Amino acid sequence: MSKILLLGSGELGKEFVIAAQRIGQTIIAVDSYENAPAMQVAHGFEVINMLDGAELDRIVAKHNPDFIVPEIEAIRTERFYDYEKQGITVVPSAKAANFTMNRKAIRDLAAKELGLKTANYRYATSAEELQKAVAEVGIPCVIKPLMSSSGKGQSTIKSQEDIIKAWNYAVEGSRGDVVEVIVEAFVKFNSEITLLTVTQNNGLPTLFCAPIGHRQERGDYQESWQPARISDKDLFEAQDMAEKVTEALGGAGIFGVEFFLADDGVYFSELSPRPHDTGMVTLAGTQNFNEFELHLRAILSLPIFEITLEKKGASAVILAAENSNHPTYAGIDTVAALPKTDFRIFGKPTSRPYRRMGVVLTSDTLDTSIEEVVERAKTAAQLVTINS
Numbered sequence: 001m002s003k004i005l006l007l008g009s010g011e012l013g014k015e016f017v018i019a020a021q022r023i024g025q026t027i028i029a030v031d032s033y034e035n036a037p038a039m040q041v042a043h044g045f046e047v048i049n050m051l052d053g054a055e056l057d058r059i060v061a062k063h064n065p066d067f068i069v070p071e072i073e074a075i076r077t078e079r080f081y082d083y084e085k086q087g088i089t090v091v092p093s094a095k096a097a098n099f100t101m102n103r104k105a106i107r108d109l110a111a112k113e114l115g116l117k118t119a120n121y122r123y124a125t126s127a128e129e130l131q132k133a134v135a136e137v138g139i140p141c142v143i144k145p146l147m148s149s150s151g152k153g154q155s156t157i158k159s160q161e162d163i164i165k166a167w168n169y170a171v172e173g174s175r176g177d178v179v180e181v182i183v184e185a186f187v188k189f190n191s192e193i194t195l196l197t198v199t200q201n202n203g204l205p206t207l208f209c210a211p212i213g214h215r216q217e218r219g220d221y222q223e224s225w226q227p228a229r230i231s232d233k234d235l236f237e238a239q240d241m242a243e244k245v246t247e248a249l250g251g252a253g254i255f256g257v258e259f260f261l262a263d264d265g266v267y268f269s270e271l272s273p274r275p276h277d278t279g280m281v282t283l284a285g286t287q288n289f290n291e292f293e294l295h296l297r298a299i300l301s302l303p304i305f306e307i308t309l310e311k312k313g314a315s316a317v318i319l320a321a322e323n324s325n326h327p328t329y330a331g332i333d334t335v336a337a338l339p340k341t342d343f344r345i346f347g348k349p350t351s352r353p354y355r356r357m358g359v360v361l362t363s364d365t366l367d368t369s370i371e372e373v374v375e376r377a378k379t380a381a382q383l384v385t386i387n388s
């Protein structure tokens with residue numbers, strides 16, 4: 001029986017805690033606000049600012065966990081190296097969490113050190129540097145703050161006039177003390193996938209889930225589906241890249257490795273060393289183990305013999321439309337009545353426009369067309385309305 005300190009208590013954390021509860025682990029869930037989804041199912045909770053190193057030190061000392069499991073990026077991850085030295089297992093590793101907190105560390109590791117194919121890129125720390133970087137990378141290009149997630153501060157530059165606007169937008173959307181952006185050539189991809197990759201302890205092999213397709217809007221995914229359409233050649237290439245980058249980061253656990261599929265092959269995009277939001281599709285029972293169960297088993301050094309695709313599945317997000325301190329849900333009964341359809345409501349205490357509050361899950365036999373499964377999820381998600 002282990003004690004796990006979960007840093008970040010959103011919907012992904014909640015499903016992870018439920019998986020851990022099922023096999024008798026003890027969880028303390030942490031976030032910046034009370035009654036966060038994962039706190040509702042954990043043994044205990046802490047409310048702190050996770051970017052504050054002293055606060056992190058305090059709760060780590062207080063709970064003395066066996067494992068620290070980050071659920072988000074916005075954590076003072078520099079502290080993780082010390083926790084590792086103290087004998088606490090940081091999941092999947094202090095390096096993995098620290099490198100992926102900042103787009104620069106992971107991108108340079110992937111492109112320069114490991115030679116993975118990525119979009120051409122530069123960095124900039126001022127509007128002047130951005131001008132120069134854009135000239136080098138070319139238009140169109142995508143600008144992202146180094147420290148940001150969910151599309152915050154991210155924009156596409158389509159002409160010279162967009163450059164200043166893009167810089168100011170990035171400054172506003174940036175988290176952390178220094179403002180620096182990455183400028184990436186725009187990849188005209190045909191589709192994008194998340195390749196859930198599970199690394200294991202004790203010399204056991206790295207395993208891959210069937211690729212997950214997804215569609216992004218305003219920086220967040222709207223629908224995801226499994227399996228995504230991909231050629232064998234592209235899939236092998238993506239698996240090879242995922243194996244290399246996860247090995248370089250070290251540790252055991254699940255990684256969401258994101259790729260673009262373009263006419264000229266597969267591009268590595270980014271990676272999260274934890275369950276991925278698009279991987280919620282695995283809650284539809286598409287696999288023998290969902291992504292949260294896989295993460296947990298890998299962390300606890302429980303051998304995973306294989307990952308099998310059992311069904312086709314899709315997920316579609318349920319978004320709030322307005323601010324509320326008492327969100328209520330209508331249309332759930334209509335969704336419940338649909339065949340081969342399930343849902344999750346995350347139990348977030350407040351809503352705001354576009355906040356993800358739940359997800360609809362659909363599944364069907366492996367010979368069903370994936371488009372049909374996605375369409376059903378999308379249609380069902382639209383039946384739910386959130387009222388204040």
Ligand SMILES: Nc1ncnc2c1ncn2[C@@H]1O[C@H](COP(=O)(O)OP(=O)(O)O)[C@@H](O)[C@H]1O
Binds near residue numbers: 149150185
């Ligand atoms: N270089 C690029 N070319 C084309 N589209 C991109 C590029 N970079 C990002 N995107 C689009 O923006 C989305 C979010 O970018 P990503 O780097 O994954 O940031 P985040 O950390 O916010 O998820 C991607 O899933 C993709 O749809």
Ligand SMILES: [Mg+2]
Binds near residue numbers: 258270
């Ligand atoms: Mg992403």
